[in-house]
Amino acid sequence: MRIVVCSPQVPFARGGAELLAENLTAELRRRDHDVDLVTMPLKWYPGTRVLTSALLWRLADLREADGRPIERVIATKFPSYAVRHPNKVVWLVHQFRQAYELDGTELGQFGPDPVDRATRRAVHRLDDAALGEARALFAISQNVANRLRTFNGLEAEVLAPPPPELDYRFEENGRFVLSVGRLDRAKRVDLLLRAAAADTSFEVVVAGDGADRGRLEGLARELGLDGRVRFVGRVDDQELARLYATCLAVYYAPVDEDFGFVPYEAFLSEKTVVTTRDAGGPLEIVSDGKTGLVCEPEPAAIAEALSWLGAHSDEARAWARSGKELAERVTWDAVIDRLLGA
Amino acid sequence: MKVAYFSPMPPERTGIADYSGLLAPALGERVDVQVVRRGARRVPRGTDVALYHVGNNAEAHGWIIRALRRNRGVVVLHDFVLHHLIAGLTIARGDTDGYLDAMQRDSGVVGRLIAHGVVDGLLPPVWETRPHEFPLVHSVLDYADGVIVHSRYVEDELRARGFNRPVWRVPMPTWPAPEIEPLSLPREADVVIGCFGNLNPAKRLPQLLRAFADVRSRHPEALLVLAGGILSRHELDLHVTESGLRLDESVLHLGYVEENDIWPLLAACDVLVSLRFPTMGETSGSVVRTLAVGRPLVVSDVGWFSELPDAVAAKVPVDDREVGTLSAFLDLLVSDSALRERMGNAARELAVREHALDHVVDRYVAALEEAAGREEVQSAVYGDVARAAVETGLDGRSRELDDVAASMRELGL
Numbered sequence: 001m002r003i004v005v006c007s008p009q010v011p012f013a014r015g016g017a018e019l020l021a022e023n024l025t026a027e028l029r030r031r032d033h034d035v036d037l038v039t040m041p042l043k044w045y046p047g048t049r050v051l052t053s054a055l056l057w058r059l060a061d062l063r064e065a066d067g068r069p070i071e072r073v074i075a076t077k078f079p080s081y082a083v084r085h086p087n088k089v090v091w092l093v094h095q096f097r098q099a100y101e102l103d104g105t106e107l108g109q110f111g112p113d114p115v116d117r118a119t120r121r122a123v124h125r126l127d128d129a130a131l132g133e134a135r136a137l138f139a140i141s142q143n144v145a146n147r148l149r150t151f152n153g154l155e156a157e158v159l160a161p162p163p164p165e166l167d168y169r170f171e172e173n174g175r176f177v178l179s180v181g182r183l184d185r186a187k188r189v190d191l192l193l194r195a196a197a198a199d200t201s202f203e204v205v206v207a208g209d210g211a212d213r214g215r216l217e218g219l220a221r222e223l224g225l226d227g228r229v230r231f232v233g234r235v236d237d238q239e240l241a242r243l244y245a246t247c248l249a250v251y252y253a254p255v256d257e258d259f260g261f262v263p264y265e266a267f268l269s270e271k272t273v274v275t276t277r278d279a280g281g282p283l284e285i286v287s288d289g290k291t292g293l294v295c296e297p298e299p300a301a302i303a304e305a306l307s308w309l310g311a312h313s314d315e316a317r318a319w320a321r322s323g324k325e326l327a328e329r330v331t332w333d334a335v336i337d338r339l340l341g342a
Numbered sequence: 343m344k345v346a347y348f349s350p351m352p353p354e355r356t357g358i359a360d361y362s363g364l365l366a367p368a369l370g371e372r373v374d375v376q377v378v379r380r381g382a383r384r385v386p387r388g389t390d391v392a393l394y395h396v397g398n399n400a401e402a403h404g405w406i407i408r409a410l411r412r413n414r415g416v417v418v419l420h421d422f423v424l425h426h427l428i429a430g431l432t433i434a435r436g437d438t439d440g441y442l443d444a445m446q447r448d449s450g451v452v453g454r455l456i457a458h459g460v461v462d463g464l465l466p467p468v469w470e471t472r473p474h475e476f477p478l479v480h481s482v483l484d485y486a487d488g489v490i491v492h493s494r495y496v497e498d499e500l501r502a503r504g505f506n507r508p509v510w511r512v513p514m515p516t517w518p519a520p521e522i523e524p525l526s527l528p529r530e531a532d533v534v535i536g537c538f539g540n541l542n543p544a545k546r547l548p549q550l551l552r553a554f555a556d557v558r559s560r561h562p563e564a565l566l567v568l569a570g571g572i573l574s575r576h577e578l579d580l581h582v583t584e585s586g587l588r589l590d591e592s593v594l595h596l597g598y599v600e601e602n603d604i605w606p607l608l609a610a611c612d613v614l615v616s617l618r619f620p621t622m623g624e625t626s627g628s629v630v631r632t633l634a635v636g637r638p639l640v641v642s643d644v645g646w647f648s649e650l651p652d653a654v655a656a657k658v659p660v661d662d663r664e665v666g667t668l669s670a671f672l673d674l675l676v677s678d679s680a681l682r683e684r685m686g687n688a689a690r691e692l693a694v695r696e697h698a699l700d701h702v703v704d705r706y707v708a709a710l711e712e713a714a715g716r717e718e719v720q721s722a723v724y725g726d727v728a729r730a731a732v733e734t735g736l737d738g739r740s741r742e743l744d745d746v747a748a749s750m751r752e753l754g755l
Contacts, residue, residue, distance in 0.1 A: 048722035051755055055723065058749040082753060114343060114390050115722075118715025121708055125508075125754035 001340065003028055003035045004062050004073045006080035008042035008053070013210075014234075015182040016261050017077045017093045020140070020161050024074065024091075024339075027332040038062065042079065047110060047119040050096055054079035054126055074339055075134075082130040089342055090134045092144055092156060094258040099123035100151050101256060107186055128152055136342030141259040141281040159338055160284075162330045163261045166237055168268035171245040173313045176203040176230075177274075177306055178247035180240070180262050183210030187254045190219055191276075194299035197223040199307050202248060204229040207240065244269035249309045249316060253297060256280035264330070267291065267323030272316045274305045291323035343714055344374040346385040348409055349395035349418075350402045351377060357627045358397045358420050360601065364515055368703045373710065383409045391714040396482055397421050398622055400430025407431060410485045416713045417486040422496045422623020425473035428481045433461065447480045474620040479503065488713045490706070492625040493646035499623060506751070508716070510709035514625045515702040516693045519634040525606035529594060531565030533676045536611030538599070538628035539570045541578070546617040546642070546664075551585035551593070553668035558592055561676050569596045569607055604628075608635045612682055613675045617668075619660040621645035633693040638685035640671050653688040723755055 005028070007021035021037055028035040040056055043049045062073050062085055075081035077093040098109035099120045110116040131137060131154055139145035139156040148154045177196075181187050189206055193216065196204050206216070206229065213231065220229045235243065244250070250266035250273045259281040263273045267285070273292035275282045288294035293309065295301040309316045347369075349362040362377075369375050376386050383405070385392045392415030394406050407427070410417065421427075432440035438461050445457035445468075453476060459465035468476055480503070483489065488508035491497050497509050527534065535554065541547050547568075554566045566587075572578050572595070582589045589595065599607060608614070614632040618624075621644045629647070632639055633654065641647040643657035650657070656671040658664055675682055695701075727746055736742055 046722070048719055049726075051719070051723050051753075052726040054753060055727070055746070055749055055755065058753055059745065084749070084752070112343075114711070114715035115718045116715070117343065117711040118713075118719045121712035122716070122719050122755060124708070125712065129752060129754050 001033050002068065002071050003033050003340075004065075004070050005035065005037045006057070006062075006073055006075040006083050007037065007039050008057075008077055008080050009039040010042050013182070016259065019164055019261070020093060021076050023161070023164055023332075024076075024335075027336060031336060040080070044096070044098070044109065047116055050079065050099075051119065051122055051126065054082040054130070057082040058084055058130075072340070079126070079130075081134065082126065086135075088134045089136045089138070089339055090131060090156075091138045091140065091159060091161075091339060092131070092148065093140055094144055095127055095147065095151075096123050100147060107255065124151065128154075138338065138342075142284055143256070143281040144258050157338070159335055160330045161259065161261070162332050162335065163264035163268060163327065164237075166244075166265065166268075167241040168265070169241065169245045170270035170317075171242075173316070174246045174248055175310075176205045176247055177249055177251050178243050178266075178271075179204065179206045179208070179251045180243075180265070181208045181252070181254075181260075183208050183212040183216060185212050186257075187212070188276075188297070189216055191253060191297060191299055191302055192251045193220050193223060193225060193229060195303035195306060196225055196228060198299050199303035200228070201307050201310050204251075205243060205247070206231045207233070207235050207243060209234045240265075241269070244271060247271055249274055249306060251275075251302070251306070252282055252286075253279050253302070254282075257282055263292070263323070264327045267320055267327040270317060270320045270324055272309060272320040272323065274302060274309070276302075285323065285326055289319075291319050291326065343390045343710065344376065344386075344388050345369070345710055346389040346392040346415070347375050347377045348382075348393065348406045349377070350380070350397075354402065355598075356397065356399065356402050358395050358402065360627060361420075361514070362395060364517055364699065365702070365706070368515075368699050369706055372703055372707050378409070381405050383412055385409075385413045385415075391416060391710050393418065393710065395420060396424070396427070398424050398426045398624075400427050400434065403427055404431050407482065410482065414485050414487050416488050416490060416709065417482055418490040419479070419482070419496060419500075420492070420624065422479060422491075422499050423474050423477040424482060425469045425476055425478050428478040429467075429469045444478045444481045445476060447484075448476050448478050474622060477623075487716070488709065490709055493623070493649055495621075495645045495649065496623045508709075508712060508754070510705065510712075512702055512705040512709065513696045514627070514630045515699045516630050516634040516697040518699070519631070519636075519693075520605055522605045522609055524610035525603070527565070527567065527594065527610055529565055529591070532563035533561065533613070534565050534567055534611045535613045535615060535672065535676075536567045536569065536608065537615045537617075538604070538608075538632075539616070539626065541568060541570050541572045543573075544618055544620060544622075546619060546660075547578075548581050548584070549665050549668065550615055550617060551581050551587060552665045553672060554593075555585040555587050556665075556669040557672045557676060558587070560673065564592075564676050566593045567596060567607070567611065568593065569599045569604075571598045604631060605635070608632060608637065611637060613638050613640065613672065615640045615668075615672075616642075616647065617658065618642045618647060619644055621647070630693070630697055633689040633697060636686040636690035636693075638675055638682050638689065640668065640675070651688070651692060654685055654692055720755065723750070 005025045025037040042053050072087040073085040075090045078096040081090045102108045110120045137156040138159040145156040252262040253276040257280045263282050266273050273286045275286045276297040286292040293305040295305045350356050350359040352363040394410045395418045398421040428444045442457045445453035490510045492514050587593050616629050625646050639655040641655050643659045658668045
């Protein structure tokens with residue numbers, strides 16, 4: 001089948017959504033489909049720019065290329081699903097969350113003035129149209145599907161993405177807690193730093209880069225964590241696998257996250273995960289006392305959880321193995337069957 | 343956001359006044375609502391968006407139309423057919439040109455010619471004979487930045503007439519059903535069938551009476567209660583007698599019912615009938631109240647009424663077999679209390695799910711927010727497109743820009 005995978009691109013930014021689109025493209029190709037990944041830049045400020053970005057996707061004619069028909073497009077994330085195609089399938093990573101559940105919070109973007117309000121509503125209308133016309137709607141997590149139902153009245157089937165290929169392995173339960181991911185405020189790495197300040201029994205390694213890095217490094221200095229926290233930046237796959245294999249546990253507590261590969265990667269490395277009750281998508285695989293620890297989004301609670309894991313390595317390993325069983329059930333064969341069968 | 347709210351308000355005796363009496367205070371908890379005094383033609387200073395409630399009645403809504411024509415805004419279209427309203431604002435006040443223009447805007451030269459026939463007394467008044475064929479809705483739409491409707495039926499009608507600005511479908515809100523004792527009726531009955539609202543010819547009273555007479559021949563314990571104003575007592579007597587029924591025995595007429603008495607009366611009914619033809623694209627406050635109290639409905643299969651789920655309403659097609667179908671539905675509901683209970687429960691659930699006041703207010707806020715800043719948002723996107731077009735040498739006649747415009751429409755921009 002001739003397929004185009006659509007994904008927006010914020011230049012120089014890279015996270016789970018980009019990885020998902022690349023992996024989907026690679027897996028389709030591996031199954032002998034003629035497939036290409038199409039991206040366009042996304043800019044979200046000033047607010048109305050998101051609408052112009054969506055319009056660009058709408059104007060892209062992906063019904064054919066070089067005189068040959070494109071039989072299916074698979075759109076992933078706002079605003080790539082604005083693309084027009086008779087066989088458009090959406091595997092929704094997330095909508096423009098600032099226009100939805102983040103509105104009115106410190107992570108929101110739109111203020112109270114009429115233009116901001118109207119821009120937000122225009123995003124809703126656009127989503128109603130662009131997602132409503134899709135041949136089939138899938139969501140990467142129940143959390144994303146629930147938002148779609150709540151805000152747009154649309155139903156989506158949950159189709160969790162398999163984690164990226166890595167040399168997953170267990171080597172040892174080290175002394176450090178690992179945080180992996182893009183560094184922005186919504187990932188709440190600051191909670192982990194404050195937990196480390198409250199409890200000296202563990203160290204912290206922060207892998208990833210992003211706009212919040214400077215603030216986090218300043219906070220670490222301010223908290224006197226020099227020497228106990230290492231910001232290692234973006235690491236290659238080999239190093240990432242080594243960090244997972246040798247850490248004590250993995251911390252992953254974003255605010256109402258869409259999905260998150262990190263818990264899957266941790267489980268496949270037989271490491272357990274500490275998350276928070278408001279983390280969203282991760283709670284679909286991290287169960288308190290079964291595959292990890294789920295605590296309040298407070299430094300003290302996180303510190304207590306991490307300290308407990310340090311003292312109970314057998315339980316931690318058993319939970320991680322339970323998580324591994326769940327993670328291993330999520331396969332590309334199942335995902336691609338659904339995306340192409342719809 | 344400051345909203346100028348134009349509507350009849352209680353104590354005016356109209357369904358739209360009742361509606362606004364419920365909605366305006368609830369909306370005021372979310373946005374700054376300023377209810378404009380009756381007769382005002384200007385929007386208050388600092389208004390972000392004006393909201394005009396329009397129904398098919400010149401006495402109640404004439405001043406609102408005059409204000410709308412001075413200041414565009416969002417229109418809540420409670421009726422799709424506005425012929426009475428527009429005729430009342432034009433020909434009834436000696437403005438024959440205004441009526442001719444409205445008919446031409448609606449139906450072109452044919453409309454204008456028919457209007458001439460009416461003005462010259464050669465044709466019967468259209469508003470009495472076939473207003474639904476000439477809804478005259480453009481007289482309002484031309485000034486609307488967007489329209490709030492209560493049904494898909496009206497939305498489709500607007501689109502079919504080429505209205506291309508935003509349309510928001512917002513369900514009619516339910517009045518919270520109070521905990522009340524059923525009204526004690528002056529006649530004992532095992533099963534009470536109610537019919538509420540003004541009993542004008544569109545309510546198909548003769549058909550209802552004939553069907554009920556048929557039901558009563560098998561269920562002599564059934565009672566029909568008519569609650570609402572009538573054109574004349576004589577006419578009602580005639581219809582009842584023609585059906586072989588007797589007023590005050592098998593049929594009770596209670597006249598206009600005050601708001602406070604509606605709920606106990608609804609609670610005293612086991613089945614509610616709401617027939618309509620032709621439809622003016624209206625919704626029915628009594629039907630929505632019926633949902634809230636959880637009673638089964640029998641309605642005409644037209645307009646908004648067709649959109650009610652089958653689980654809550656039996657729908658009677660308006661055709662040659664209308665009386666027979668209606669009679670069969672009523673017979674079934676009178677005989678089967680379990681069916682009545684199932685449909686009543688489904689009605690109550692629908693009222694909570696779709697017609698709850700907070701849900702309706704959410705939808706209003708969404709519509710008003712979109713309308714208040716829409717022009718500037720559009721300008722910003724147009725600006726981006728126009729700059730790109732100019733920089734790449736495209737002019738306004740380029741076919742590529744047609745695609746841009748079509749894409750923007752598809753995305754609701």
